[in-house]
Amino acid sequence: MKIFSFILAIVLMLPLCGCYDNREIDTLANVLALGVERAEGGIKLYTFAIGNTGGFGLESSGDGANLLCIGAYGKDIAEAVSSADLRLGKKLSFSHTSVVLFSLDAAGEGITEDAMYFDTNHKVRPQLVLAVTDFSPGEYLGKLSTLLEPNADKYFQAIFTSTQSYTPSLRLSEFMNAHFCGYTVTAPLMTGNISKSAVSENDVAVNGAGIIYDGKLKGYTGDMSFLGLFYSQKDVYFEGTVIRSIKRPEVKLKGNTAEIEIFARAEGNIDENSLADRAESLLEKYSKNGADLANIMYFARKNHVFYEDYRKFLNSVKDIKYSVKITLERYEK
Amino acid sequence: MEGVISINRLDSKGMMSLGVVLIISGFCYTAPAKLTAYFPAGAYVWVGLTAVSVGLACLLADKLLGGKSLCQGAEIAFGKGVGKAVCVGFGFFSFLYASLHLGEFSRAVEAFLLPASPRIFVLVIGAILGLVLCIVGIEPMARYAFVICIGAFVMVSVIFVVTLSDAEPGNLFPLISKPSLSGIGICLRVYTGVLFCLFVPGISPDAKSKTSFKATLIAGLFMTLIMLFYNLCIPYPASLKYAYPLHRLSLLANSTLLFQRLDIIVYALWMFLSFLTFGASALFACNMISRGLGLKNPKAIAPAVVFLCFLVCMYNLDLEDMLTAVSVLLAFVIFPVVVFCYRIVVGRVKDK
Numbered sequence: 001m002k003i004f005s006f007i008l009a010i011v012l013m014l015p016l017c018g019c020y021d022n023r024e025i026d027t028l029a030n031v032l033a034l035g036v037e038r039a040e041g042g043i044k045l046y047t048f049a050i051g052n053t054g055g056f057g058l059e060s061s062g063d064g065a066n067l068l069c070i071g072a073y074g075k076d077i078a079e080a081v082s083s084a085d086l087r088l089g090k091k092l093s094f095s096h097t098s099v100v101l102f103s104l105d106a107a108g109e110g111i112t113e114d115a116m117y118f119d120t121n122h123k124v125r126p127q128l129v130l131a132v133t134d135f136s137p138g139e140y141l142g143k144l145s146t147l148l149e150p151n152a153d154k155y156f157q158a159i160f161t162s163t164q165s166y167t168p169s170l171r172l173s174e175f176m177n178a179h180f181c182g183y184t185v186t187a188p189l190m191t192g193n194i195s196k197s198a199v200s201e202n203d204v205a206v207n208g209a210g211i212i213y214d215g216k217l218k219g220y221t222g223d224m225s226f227l228g229l230f231y232s233q234k235d236v237y238f239e240g241t242v243i244r245s246i247k248r249p250e251v252k253l254k255g256n257t258a259e260i261e262i263f264a265r266a267e268g269n270i271d272e273n274s275l276a277d278r279a280e281s282l283l284e285k286y287s288k289n290g291a292d293l294a295n296i297m298y299f300a301r302k303n304h305v306f307y308e309d310y311r312k313f314l315n316s317v318k319d320i321k322y323s324v325k326i327t328l329e330r331y332e333k
Numbered sequence: 334m335e336g337v338i339s340i341n342r343l344d345s346k347g348m349m350s351l352g353v354v355l356i357i358s359g360f361c362y363t364a365p366a367k368l369t370a371y372f373p374a375g376a377y378v379w380v381g382l383t384a385v386s387v388g389l390a391c392l393l394a395d396k397l398l399g400g401k402s403l404c405q406g407a408e409i410a411f412g413k414g415v416g417k418a419v420c421v422g423f424g425f426f427s428f429l430y431a432s433l434h435l436g437e438f439s440r441a442v443e444a445f446l447l448p449a450s451p452r453i454f455v456l457v458i459g460a461i462l463g464l465v466l467c468i469v470g471i472e473p474m475a476r477y478a479f480v481i482c483i484g485a486f487v488m489v490s491v492i493f494v495v496t497l498s499d500a501e502p503g504n505l506f507p508l509i510s511k512p513s514l515s516g517i518g519i520c521l522r523v524y525t526g527v528l529f530c531l532f533v534p535g536i537s538p539d540a541k542s543k544t545s546f547k548a549t550l551i552a553g554l555f556m557t558l559i560m561l562f563y564n565l566c567i568p569y570p571a572s573l574k575y576a577y578p579l580h581r582l583s584l585l586a587n588s589t590l591l592f593q594r595l596d597i598i599v600y601a602l603w604m605f606l607s608f609l610t611f612g613a614s615a616l617f618a619c620n621m622i623s624r625g626l627g628l629k630n631p632k633a634i635a636p637a638v639v640f641l642c643f644l645v646c647m648y649n650l651d652l653e654d655m656l657t658a659v660s661v662l663l664a665f666v667i668f669p670v671v672v673f674c675y676r677i678v679v680g681r682v683k684d685k
Contacts, residue, residue, distance in 0.1 A: 181571050298503060306510070
């Protein structure tokens with residue numbers, strides 16, 4: 001009996017060792033980055049930057065040889081993927097995709113459908129970064145230098161974290177959570193000069209934040225200092241003064257007024273009251289578009305012990321007013 | 334009633350490990366997602382509270398039954414006929430339990446690992462391995478369960494540690510939601526694996542002592558932690574969107590040099606826990622049905638039981654609601670009635 005069990009176990013292991021679907025690496029096209037932009041006629045142009053793993057008829061070294069860019073039109077990503085699959089004769093695989101770049105107009109139209117496509121594909125990592133570009137992502141990916149190929153993840157991380165001060169980041173999982181919960185998120189806004197024939201990581205940078213709510217880009221700002229003060233404990237700059245949050249802001253809701261208190265350290269003299277006024281006007285500006293930059297709804301959860309009370313609060317709350325207080329602890333260098 | 338299948342050699346550690354595996358294996362699939370629908374951000378509290386309540390109920394039942402199984406208790410309290418009926422009833426419950434686990438496993442494998450493969454392929458592998466375990470017997474299974482218990486704790490701890498950066502305490506609020514009967518039913522259903530420790534006769538008295546209580550508490554800790562981390566990392570109502578919470582947690586882990594893709598941990602857990610649970614519950618089903626029907630060799634009906642499980646899964650019958658109903662019936666009606674009637678009968682015999 002033992003010998004029979006042993007033989008059976010070994011025989012059953014055999015089909016498990018290989019891949020029953022018989023997908024070999026040269027039948028797959030590994031998409032390293034994806035660009036999404038609006039095209040004419042209510043459709044979108046999807047640009048797939050594919051790593052050269054062989055079988056594309058490209059040289060494995062030399063300028064521009066390690067990356068193949070293929071564009072496909074479609075009303076949604078599934079249609080574009082089918083079209084690209086047919087043209088390539090390979091199956092697009094998103095298991096190594098590091099970043100999805102949306103042009104401003106595509107992001108304004110909505111990114112939920114595309115994000116949902118990736119979120120429901122378990123081979124895609126939820127750490128996939130979503131970003132907004134003020135240039136054509138398709139053109140940018142087409143001109144990327146060969147540096148991208150070995151490690152696309154690190155390549156884009158270097159761009160997104162090129163400065164010491166705060167820059168926003170948006171992972172796929174964060175976007176999906178925010179979308180389902182009705183929170184506001186900020187995505188890195190990439191700007192730069194891509195008119196050259198080959199673009200390197202030094203030609204583009206994150207110089208702003210796209211404000212995304214309800215799956216759509218509601219606006220963008222180049223002033224990331226307040227966002228940094230609110231969301232991170234990194235250095236931010238106000239007229240040459242370095243400020244850094246010490247801890248997370250405290251948010252209390254009193255009726256329809258959100259009282260936000262920020263605790264920070266400042267290197268040098270800066271007036272807290274004028275900073276607070278600026279923060280209030282920034283929050284109110286975006287709240288008119290429906291965005292909640294201070295994520296009041298998230299903090300409101302903590303103010304409620306019973307779920308039923310929280311639900312009542314969500315139904316009743318309208319036109320939030322902001323009252324910001326900044327407490328600065330000064331220090332000299 | 335004794336001696337149809339000898340499981341006297343099963344020690345306390347083995348039975349407890351098997352109990353833990355039988356409870357937790359269901360929780361690695363869709364159960365946390367179902368609980369989230371009823372208890373938005375505080376499901377972990379209910380899972381923990383249920384563990385303590387079920388554990389105490391098991392302790393009380395063990396004391397009242399004085400080392401006897403529920404089947405033996407039913408026989409003493411109501412006579413041989415009822416004892417046999419309880420055995421057959423529990424055999425049917427074990428059969429449902431086995432089918433549910435084979436079905437959950439095949440659905441998960443089909444969704445994540447072999448999406449292009451025919452379902453029958455996964456089911457055949459599961460059914461054959463379950464049958465082999467069923468024939469091999471309970472003692473090797475118990476030893477295997479002990480190793481898997483430790484492995485499961487270690488593997489899930491790795492997921493917890495790596496996803497810690499996604500944990501947000503604010504996601505645990507609002508803390509309390511109104512309990513619903515269906516939610517509590519699912520909470521109880523999760524712990525029905527412990528019934529195997531109480532129902533199965535022929536286990537040595539040493540293995541009986543507090544086994545079910547300890548198994549419930551250990552499994553409860555494991556499941557409460559999974560639920561807590563899921564609630565911590567994914568805010569409600571986003572947490573409703575993922576059918577396989579533990580798998581989602583494993584995907585959230587930031588890839589580092591050491592850990593590239595942690596979902597393989599979940600696939601391994603599914604594989605080990607499901608095969609063992611399927612094998613053990615199918616064996617219990619054979620054992621109890623044989624006792625009830627007076628058959629001499631339970632192994633003879635093992636291929637038929639496994640094939641029936643295979644058919645139930647093949648036609649994708651939804652057993653979750655039925656199993657929840659059976660679990661609630663067992664927990665609230667059969668379980669207390671048998672225990673208290675047994676005590677009354679034993680008390681009368683002593684008085685005489």
